[in-house]
């Protein structure tokens with residue numbers, strides 16, 4: 001056994017530090033070699049965690065910024081995207097924005113169990129709370145599309161017959177607004193947005209509801225406030241935690257008062273109509289002669305579903321929501337555009353005072369000057385940056401590998417596309433005659449018409465899901481333009497700053513914009 005004498009022990013004890021010191025570089029090198037990667041990994045991990053937290057915080061910042069600047073953020077991102085898909089963060093989810101024809105076509109062809117319009121509508125309207133629990137299925141068409149057929153077949157087919165009553169409704173409402181603004185004088189100051197809403201309200205009521213409801217002031221007020229109440233309530237429910245959102249929404253909308261009035265008035269009418277329908281073949285009973293949207297929805301409701309009265313009312317008010325808000329916003333912008341570009345008024349007036357107006361009244365088609373002006377107004381003043389939206393009901397992947405995680409939305413940033421120089425030469429310039437068809441070039445007058453949808457004109461939707469109310473909406477806009485240029489001289493009051501406010505992807509015209517209206521001699 002090795003044993004050290006005291007002297008040796010002391011000697012080695014003294015020498016040991018010198019020995020270790022002489023080996024130190026080797027020890028350090030070994031340690032550095034073994035430990036450095038660990039340190040590097042730890043630092044990298046920390047950096048990643050930090051950058052993850054920063055990028056998380058940054059995406060949350062963008063998500064909340066989206067609430068107030070959504071439309072501008074989409075437009076900026078589109079201009080940098082160079083045709084590639086891009087992401088937009090919102091408080092609820094990340095939206096995948098697509099612009100290429102291939103992606104758009106594929107989105108349209110996706111199975112209804114993959115990408116859903118109805119899931120988007122459910123989130124936007126929150127029907128469980130705002131429509132008394134009326135909740136539709138995520139997959140469109142599972143319960144029929146009665147509302148779609150009612151509007152597409154019956155409203156559109158009846159349009160020429162309806163033109164006189166829509167015109168009368170528009171003229172009546174203008175007279176009411178002028179009287180209200182300045183009784184007994186020829187000039188009045190009208191708030192554009194509020195006036196547009198009330199004109200659309202009366203025009204729509206004249207085709208949707210029986211006269212007894214149009215004459216019911218409480219019903220009319222409820223029908224006017226309903227889209228706004230639903231919009232506000234749904235936004236509150238989306239933004240606040242589920243324990244307080246619905247209660248807060250009830251407080252703000254007076255317990256969904258407008259919804260309650262609509263249901264209270266519509267339920268008994270539908271019940272009477274259904275009774276009449278079931279008795280119509282019994283002896284001595286007259287068939288129901290009503291010819292309005294309520295009746296069309298009853299006629300086209302899917303037979304196999306046997307919908308309850310509440311369900312039918314739910315369908316009607318959901319279509320009512322879709323028809324009032326969109327049309328009122330478009331009309332407000334048309335009025336603003338008309339009087340921001342007064343150089344077009346004379347030619348518009350000439351057309352509606354000429355023989356083409358009779359053709360329009362007889363067919364609900366035509367008036368190319370007015371049509372082109374409206375189309376240009378919609379191009380530059382579209383009220384939604386991304387109207388076409390689908391929710392992924394499960395993880396979805398496009399042909400090129402673009403992934404849309406479950407619950408995310410796929411959207412088309414169409415407003416930015418409508419202002420794209422590559423699509424429209426001199427895109428920022430308002431040219432009211434941009435879409436006038438050129439008969440000398442043999443162009444079909446209807447091919448470029450506002451109400452036609454095509455791959456180059458997606459304001460009404462894309463592919464299989466296209467707005468069924470587009471022919472009606474176009475007729476109402478044309479009739480309002482005709483009424484205004486024939487009867488009034490108007491001047492827009494100067495507005496400070498921009499003419500719209502942003503909320504999420506919407507561009508809502510400012511409520512303070514006013515028009516001075518004088519009766520023409």
Ligand code: HEM
Pocket residue numbers: 117140147148151319322323324326327330387388389390458459460461462465466467468469470472473
């Ligand atoms: C200028 C006014 C309007 C515009 C710009 C407009 C635009 C649109 C768009 C873009 C869509 C498709 C949404 C998507 O694919 O995500 C749509 C759908 C729809 N619109 Fe309109 N719309 C207008 C007026 C109306 C009117 C007046 C009605 C009713 C009379 C109406 C009823 C509907 C309905 C029921 C749908 C859903 C169609 C379906 O599920 O297949 N819209 N609209």
